[in-house]
Amino acid sequence: MNNVKRVEILERLRENNPKPETELNWNSPFELLIAVLLSAQATDVSVNKATDKLYPVANTPQAIFDLGVDGLKEYIKTIGLFNSKAENTIKTCRMLLDLHNGEVPEDRAALEALPGVGRKTANVVLNTAFGWPTIAVDTHIYRVSNRTKLAMGKTVDDVEAKLLKVIPKEFKLDVHHWLILHGRYTCVARKPRCGSCIIEDLCEYTPPKKT
Missing domain, CATH: 1.10.340.30 (Hypothetical protein; domain 2)
Incomplete structure (x- = not known):
């Protein structure tokens, strides 16, 4: 995936959710x-x-x-x-x-x-909690990053390293939340909801052919 397309994906995710937050409840x-x-x-x-x-x-x-x-x-x-x-x-x-x-x-x-x-x-x-530009790669981020070709890797550590390398600084604080939420509600594991995906035209996922 080229950087122009990658930035467009991130801009759309940001426009859709300017201030993403974890879905865990916490006050400290x-x-x-x-x-x-x-x-x-x-x-x-x-x-x-x-x-x-x-x-x-x-x-x-x-x-x-x-x-x-x-x-x-x-x-x-x-x-x-x-x-x-x-x-x-x-x-x-x-x-x-x-x-x-x-x-x-x-x-x-x-x-x-x-x-x-x-x-x-x-x-x-x-x-x-502290506002560091870290990216916690869970199963959702791993799947979305590989499926879209945003940042491909064979392990979660590989994907984290690739994301940290290719994601522009302005998106790093929030990208982890965007990708988790996208994987949780749209780019789900078994049947991704491509029809309702805001980045479908930019995604490089190739659905498996039906036999």
Whole structure:
């Protein structure tokens, strides 16, 4: 895909959604961190249902740590992998209290040192909470980037590196949200909704031939 077409795609996505936001509910960097940690292999809807009950009761590292693993499980038991997520969340709260004065660090290495926090989660927090031009490549972004030919790669790391290289600076802060939402609601996995796609004429996707 050439840069002219790539920029036109991004301009259309921006025009359609000038201020894209995550669909996770959060009011502080800590709430966002925990929500993203809980969202692995789970939907944002299921995470929001849990945190909407959890955060009015406990929305700081100390408060969630005080719940303990079993107490936290009662709030997140409807989310997939809740046992391991509860353990990682409590460990993360302890590290935030011990090493960062109860604050979420604005630092990639420090974030990735937290239990259950990998590169993708760190990218989301740095981008959404702190305004870094990071791109957290999830299954939606990976699919959209490869399918449209916006930025092709065999792994999520490949796609992230390619996106960071080819996306102009003015779009980097928001492109992660645009691509996630586009993949979630239009460029879906099994049957992409090309007929309602605002970038269909620019997309380089070739549908498989029917047999």
